[in-house]
Amino acid sequence: MTRWVGPWLLLTCVFLLMVGNVDPWNVLVGAGVAAALLRWSGRWLMDGRPPGKLGPRRVWGFGVLALAVLADVVRGTWRMMHVILGPSPGAKQGVVEVPLGERTEGGARVSALVASMAPGSVLLDIDWERRVMRFHMVDASRADEFRADMERFYRERQRAVFP
Structure with missing residues (x-):
């Protein structure tokens, strides 16, 4: 249990640096977020289970994956701008289920993290x-497109790095 304290404190401090305020509420929220993140990714980070063999192809794949995530964040930001500035903001929100398909447990977590990084x-x-993964979407009217995008992203970008 004590091996979790250091990473938990570090993540809490990173959260506080990110929000730029050390009031008690932010400390409590940061500690909760840090605990949830460690719980979610503990097997990779804390139990020493590597996500797989690291080679040149996987390193290249990670670079391509990072650029694809950045492009997805830009597209998501653009879509959110249209939703927010549209005639009825938030009118189409809802829950969308996405099948896990052939993703491993770790691959499903990476897919969920990547999909949550883009606004919307x-x-x-x-x-x-x-x-299945359950997502809240600001514009659930594009649920089929979201599912297809996630599957394509997994197949073309993520699977080579985080199956």
């Missing part, structure tokens, strides 16, 4: 029994 969608939970 955030992971609610992963139902491991039904093998």
Whole structure:
């Protein structure tokens, strides 16, 4: 249990640096976010289980993946601008389920993280029994496009790095 304290404190401090304010509420929220992040990714970070063999192809794949995530964040920001400035902001929001497909447990977590980085969608939970990820989307009218984009992104960019 003590091996979790250092990373938990570090992540809490990173959160406080990010918000730029050390009032008690931010400390509490940061500690909660840090605990949730460690719980979510603990097997990779804390138990020493590597995500896979690291080679030149995987390093290249990670660079391509990072650029694709950046492009997705820009597209998501553009879409959010249209939603916010549109005639009825938030009118089409809803929950969208995305099948896990052939993703491993770690791959599903990376997919969820990547999809949540772009504005407009955030992971609610992963139902491991039904093998679906549940997202809240600001514009759920494009649910089929979102599912297809996630599957294409996984197949073309993510699978080579985080299966």
